[in-house]
Amino acid sequence: xxxxxxxxxxxxxxxxxxxxxxxxxxxxxxxxxxxxxxxxxxxxxxxxxxxxxxxxxxxxxxxxxxxxxxxxxxxxxxxxxxxxxxxxxxxxxxxxxxxxxxxxxxxxxxxxxxxxxxxxxxxxxxxxxxxxxxxxxxxxxxxxxxxxxxxxxxxxxxxxxxxxxxxxxxxxxxxxxxxxxxxxxxxxxxxxxxxxxxxxxxxxxxxxxxxxxxxxxxxxxxxxxxxxxxxxxxxxxxxxxxxxxxxxxxxxxxxxxxxxxxxxxxxxxxxxxxxxxxxxxxxxxxxxxxxxxxxxxxxxxxxxxxxxxxxxxxxxxxxxxxxxxxxxxxxxxxxxxxxxxxxxxxxxxxxxxxxxxxxxxxxxxxxxxxxxxxxxxxxxxxxxxxxxxxxxxxxxxxxxxxxxxxxx
Amino acid sequence: xxxxxxxxxxxxxxxxxxxxxxxxxxxxxxxxxxxxxxxxxxxxxxxxxxxxxxxxxxxxxxxxxxxxxxxxxxxxxxxxxxxxxxxxxxxxxxxxxxxxxxxxxxxxxxxxxxxxxxxxxxxxxxxxxxxxxxxxxxxxxxxxxxxxxxxxxxxxxxxxxxxxxxxxxxxxxxxxxxxxxxxxxxxxxxxxxxxxxxxxxxxxxxxxxxxxxxxxxxxxxxxxxxxxxxxxxxxxxxxxxxxxxxxxxxxxxxxxxxxxxxxxxxxxxxxxxxxxxxxxxxxxxxxxxxxxxxxxxxxxxxxxxxxxxxxxxxxxxxxxxxxxxxxxxxxxxxxxxxxxxxxxxxxxxxxxxxxxxxxxxxxxxxxxxxxxxxxxxxxxxxxxxxxxxxxxxxxxxxxxxxxxxxxxxxxxxxxxxxxxxxxxxxxxxxxxxxxxxxxxxxxxxxxxxxxxxxxxxxxxxxxxxxxxxxxxxxxxxxxxxxxxxxxxxxxxxxxxxxxxxxxxxxxxxxxxxxxxxxxxxxxxxxxxxxxxxxxxxxxxxxxxxx
Numbered sequence: 001x002x003x004x005x006x007x008x009x010x011x012x013x014x015x016x017x018x019x020x021x022x023x024x025x026x027x028x029x030x031x032x033x034x035x036x037x038x039x040x041x042x043x044x045x046x047x048x049x050x051x052x053x054x055x056x057x058x059x060x061x062x063x064x065x066x067x068x069x070x071x072x073x074x075x076x077x078x079x080x081x082x083x084x085x086x087x088x089x090x091x092x093x094x095x096x097x098x099x100x101x102x103x104x105x106x107x108x109x110x111x112x113x114x115x116x117x118x119x120x121x122x123x124x125x126x127x128x129x130x131x132x133x134x135x136x137x138x139x140x141x142x143x144x145x146x147x148x149x150x151x152x153x154x155x156x157x158x159x160x161x162x163x164x165x166x167x168x169x170x171x172x173x174x175x176x177x178x179x180x181x182x183x184x185x186x187x188x189x190x191x192x193x194x195x196x197x198x199x200x201x202x203x204x205x206x207x208x209x210x211x212x213x214x215x216x217x218x219x220x221x222x223x224x225x226x227x228x229x230x231x232x233x234x235x236x237x238x239x240x241x242x243x244x245x246x247x248x249x250x251x252x253x254x255x256x257x258x259x260x261x262x263x264x265x266x267x268x269x270x271x272x273x274x275x276x277x278x279x280x281x282x283x284x285x286x287x288x289x290x291x292x293x294x295x296x297x298x299x300x301x302x303x304x305x306x307x308x309x310x311x312x313x314x315x316x317x318x319x320x321x322x323x324x325x326x327x328x329x330x331x332x333x334x335x336x337x338x339x340x341x342x343x344x345x346x347x348x349x350x351x352x353x354x355x356x357x358x359x360x361x362x363x364x365x366x367x368x369x370x371x372x373x374x375x376x377x378x379x380x381x382x383x384x385x386x387x388x389x390x391x392x393x394x395x396x397x398x399x400x401x402x403x404x405x406x407x408x
Numbered sequence: 409x410x411x412x413x414x415x416x417x418x419x420x421x422x423x424x425x426x427x428x429x430x431x432x433x434x435x436x437x438x439x440x441x442x443x444x445x446x447x448x449x450x451x452x453x454x455x456x457x458x459x460x461x462x463x464x465x466x467x468x469x470x471x472x473x474x475x476x477x478x479x480x481x482x483x484x485x486x487x488x489x490x491x492x493x494x495x496x497x498x499x500x501x502x503x504x505x506x507x508x509x510x511x512x513x514x515x516x517x518x519x520x521x522x523x524x525x526x527x528x529x530x531x532x533x534x535x536x537x538x539x540x541x542x543x544x545x546x547x548x549x550x551x552x553x554x555x556x557x558x559x560x561x562x563x564x565x566x567x568x569x570x571x572x573x574x575x576x577x578x579x580x581x582x583x584x585x586x587x588x589x590x591x592x593x594x595x596x597x598x599x600x601x602x603x604x605x606x607x608x609x610x611x612x613x614x615x616x617x618x619x620x621x622x623x624x625x626x627x628x629x630x631x632x633x634x635x636x637x638x639x640x641x642x643x644x645x646x647x648x649x650x651x652x653x654x655x656x657x658x659x660x661x662x663x664x665x666x667x668x669x670x671x672x673x674x675x676x677x678x679x680x681x682x683x684x685x686x687x688x689x690x691x692x693x694x695x696x697x698x699x700x701x702x703x704x705x706x707x708x709x710x711x712x713x714x715x716x717x718x719x720x721x722x723x724x725x726x727x728x729x730x731x732x733x734x735x736x737x738x739x740x741x742x743x744x745x746x747x748x749x750x751x752x753x754x755x756x757x758x759x760x761x762x763x764x765x766x767x768x769x770x771x772x773x774x775x776x777x778x779x780x781x782x783x784x785x786x787x788x789x790x791x792x793x794x795x796x797x798x799x800x801x802x803x804x805x806x807x808x809x810x811x812x813x814x815x816x817x818x819x820x821x822x823x824x825x826x827x828x829x830x831x832x833x834x835x836x837x838x839x840x841x842x843x844x845x846x847x848x849x850x851x852x853x854x855x856x857x858x859x860x861x862x863x864x865x866x867x868x869x870x871x872x873x874x875x876x877x878x879x880x881x882x883x884x885x886x887x888x889x890x891x892x893x894x895x896x897x898x899x900x901x902x903x904x905x906x907x908x909x910x911x912x913x914x915x916x917x918x919x920x921x922x923x924x925x926x927x928x929x930x931x932x933x934x935x936x937x938x939x940x941x942x943x944x945x946x947x948x949x950x951x952x953x954x
Contacts (some may be wrong), residue, residue: 010883012889020779021764021877022764022874022875022877023763023764023789024762024763024781025762025766025774025777025788026778026781026784027761028766028778028780030774030775030778032771045424077775079775079778079779079782080779080782080783082775082779086839126766128766128767128837129766129767129771129774129775131771156767158767186771189771229770232529
């Protein structure tokens with residue numbers, strides 16, 4: 001009897017929950033990328049007027065409240081057409097056929113639009129494999145928190161989804177036809193992994209990071225992407241103050257930013273040798289190890305930031321001079337010195353530029369201040385926006401060249 | 409009232425008399441038939457004493473064995489003394505050499521009148537003439553018939569109300585060969601055979617301890633199968649052997665053809681799918697278990713010894729583990745535990761992941777799996793079920809067919825079912841890989857019963873995975889684990905080598921420590937003598953295992 005009750009209880013646990021989320025793997029519409037634009041996308045390509053109009057009709061959605069503000073595009077793969085597919089899987093993909101299906105709908109709330117997609121898509125959209133969210137510059141300037149709220153909230157969304165900002169129509173990025181990969185979103189989603197090769201790419205720019213920054217009221221940066229017909233370029237960054245974009249940061253400034261933020265994964269430092277030393281010329285040095293420590297110095301006349309960066313470098317390229325020169329210790333020391341001076345100048349100028357142009361604390365000095373002196377931080381927190389602009393940076397850069405490369 | 413009763417009684421008696429009369433009349437015509445159909449029980453033999461008259465004994469035996477033609481009754485008369493003897497044996501069960509050279513020859517030649525002029529007494533014949541080693545006397549037929557049917561030879565002497573049992577067992581038996589179900593690379597390669605005596609010898613050769621107890625029992629009302637219960641006195645847990653023997657004695661069946669039948673009759677849980685005693689055809693494994701403080705049960709006619717009490721880890725131990733280096737053995741054991749898990753749950757996990765949690769896969773893998781499934785007609789659940797059935801059919805077919813054709817089955821099955829089904833777009837290649845991997849994982853399990861268990865568990869796992877996803881898998885795994893922990897064999901828990909934490913018992917489970925560190929017997933068996941080896945680091949000599 002006791003057993004029977006236990007079995008009944010177990011059965012209840014089983015059957016009361018049900019298999020509500022059972023869905024065959026091939027019957028899910030994997031949304032690989034989302035593009036968010038302002039609500040009037042430009043005509044697409046060279047299509048005839050009829051096609052264009054019917055396409056536009058599809059994109060219309062009567063919204064429950066207000067006027068459509070945004071235009072959302074989702075990208076679903078057409079796996080049967082994919083070029084890279086297992087040999088055992090049915091018919092191979094025909095070249096030239098479209099491998100993705102991009103659906104655009106204009107509306108306000110993403111959730112509402114998301115459900116509206118179900119009127120056009122026979123597979124329910126599924127976001128757990130979302131690779132990239134691409135946001136148009138104009139949309140970003142109006143603020144991210146409204147459009148990204150559903151991405152922060154929904155259980156299907158992953159914190160690791162990457163966010164990109166583009167100065168052009170975000171939709172065009174999804175229209176790219178990559179050369180090797182099948183799907184532009186996957187192609188784009190993998191680009192930030194190259195941050196180990198060059199510091200011009202921002203790499204911790206996922207949904208979780210944005211969520212953290214917005215909710216702790218920290219300014220942040222997101223990568224800038226641009227596209228051609230078959231390529232996407234990920235370099236430079238968009239500066240955000242609060243949740244609103246305020247401007248762009250160039251590629252070189254992005255490198256400095258990453259040095260200050262202690263997020264350098266790799267990349268190069270290129271310096272120009274003075275003419276009197278072995279004919280001058282360029283020297284490229286690869287970053288092997290990088291470490292930056294930022295310490296605030298609080299004085300009566302203002303806050304100073306002591307930025308101590310240490311770098312271990314390998315010499316990868318040298319334009320001028322005999323190769324023996326590199327074996328000379330004094331030459332190495334000169335290069336080291338040059339790197340130190342150059343980097344110090346660049347980092348200082350980046351900070352000054354950001355302070356002057358945007359006033360956005362993208363270096364996360366506020367986090368450092370809070371950690372360093374929480375009580376003092378509580379006093380100045382309300383006034384930080386003004387104080388940040390007056391922070392005086394003291395940059396120290398220490399470079400050490402470990403290897404000079406092989407010669408054959 | 410009384411008269412009525414009298415009349416009733418009278419009528420009853422008359423009726424009975426009539427019936428008896430009719431029976432008698434019938435009997436006259438069918439006397440032989442009745443005799444033929446007479447059934448004999450050992451209980452009856454107990455009451456039946458050996459007669460002094462040789463003819464009477466012969467008639468009785470002939471009557472008992474009316475239908476058997478292989479009972480040979482040989483009459484011998486010694487002319488000079490007019491002494492009559494009768495020799496009875498079963499053809500094929502006896503060693504003819506013993507009967508001819510050591511029984512008939514001495515009687516015919518040595519007892520000839522030129523050697524002996526006088527009548528010889530029963531004792532003289534027994535003690536001085538028969539040159540066989542094993543000899544016994546019996547007065548009732550139960551013993552006599554049983555020994556006769558076991559392969560011994562009976563000798564009756566005119567005028568004596570007892571019979572002699574001469575040990576002459578000897579029949580064609582399979583030579584000791586390599587184990588077929590528990591193959592190994594290193595270590596002894598002999599194997600139990602169908603003859604109990606050979607098997608006991610195999611154990612005795614390895615355990616020369618005077619405390620080795622071999623208790624002989626007979627099981628089976630009709631088969632009277634010999635059963636040997638082997639254990640080490642002074643090592644085994646107090647009372648364990650008695651309880652096992654008692655259980656075996658209580659078994660009341662017609663016949664016992666294999667040790668596994670006995671295993672199922674004495675086990676505690678009838679409905680569980682988990683084996684509760686290990687059966688092995690390896691004498692070294694049986695001996696290792698006896699040394700640990702377990703019991704080996706041997707059954708005549710079965711090449712498998714049953715080891716009780718058993719714990720879960722025993723099913724995943726191969727003898728090879730003890731003959732290879734401990735680190736290697738531990739790695740192999742890890743693989744085996746992992747394979748046990750895979751073999752039971754991999755198809756279920758696959759169905760659960762693809763149907764419920766594709767977000768857990770890396771995106772490229774998810775897309776690859778999806779791509780292979782785009783044009784397939786069946787849902788994953790059905791697909792996995794079909795392929796599982798195919799594998800089961802192939803396994804069964806390969807097992808039943810003769811070895812030469814069995815290989816054809818695997819080739820035809822593997823290529824046709826695997827390759828062709830994928831190319832025809834009926835199943836996805838990933839499911840083929842999953843099912844094949846599952847089947848191969850199950851082959852790594854050294855114990856065939858454990859293999860069968862995982863094969864059975866696969867089906868509930870597929871069902872749970874396809875209805876409730878990971879939630880179902882976890883629930884089922886919990887239910888199975890709690891069931892396994894509840895199983896007890898002869899007072900020892902199924903998981904006792906893992907569960908109450910005892911370092912001593914864990915040394916020989918998933919990880920096998922070097923032999924020099926296994927100084928004590930496993931604690932879970934509560935051995936009387938716990939010490940397995942004495943520490944002798946400096947000399948490095950191995951103390952004998954006790």
